[in-house]
Amino acid sequence: MSIRRGLQKANPKMTMTQPTRGDASASPMALGRYPVAPGFKEVGGTSEAAASSISSRSAILRAGVLRTLRQTGNLTADETAGFMGESVLSIRPRFSELLGLGLIAKTGERRPNEGGHNAIVWKLSETGNRA
Template sequence: MDKYPYTPGHRGIETSIAAAIDINPKLGRLQRVSEAAIRDAGTQGLTADELAAKLGQDRCSIQPRTSELKRLGIIIDSGLRRSNWTGKSAIVWIIAPMLNSGESPSQ
């Protein structure tokens, strides 16, 4: 499992590759704490900005984790929107319903 979303993604640009290499050792932990925080939020969910604030992390470190968790089938777009720090509409993430029922995303 050496490909996205199991490893950090990058765009083939030197700085993007360097950032992916830098975050790689922390990836699993950040995914786990992100999942736990979104699970704790229940049906209210969290935006990427709210998630970063809740975890005390920089948004740039957390937002990609939401993309990875979505790709893994762990979280889904709730259909709700709340304003982000720029005032624009942001996705509110929730745990995938099948995970709330105890199923695995691979089932």
């Protein structure tokens, strides 16, 4: 099952538009490059603009997440953002990308985040340990 289909199955209200290659307005990030590039939900929407604005830093941030998990051990996205000195809004989506790339995995543990919600604790996958 594709990541896109899995996300839609998990959240049926979410629409993830992917234009065809013949679509002149198609953004390169929408042409199947997720999770290597930031994804977005709607062509021309605010999530596409956000993906475009972070795209130049996304690989650097993903590498930083992997390095932080390697150095500190298992963390939530919020904890990782704190260690990296980055906004959780920039870091949290990188976890989805890294999961899609098979470089991280859920530990099965949860810890409260700053909002008081239970957040997933992540670890490097076997592939992530080798990367």
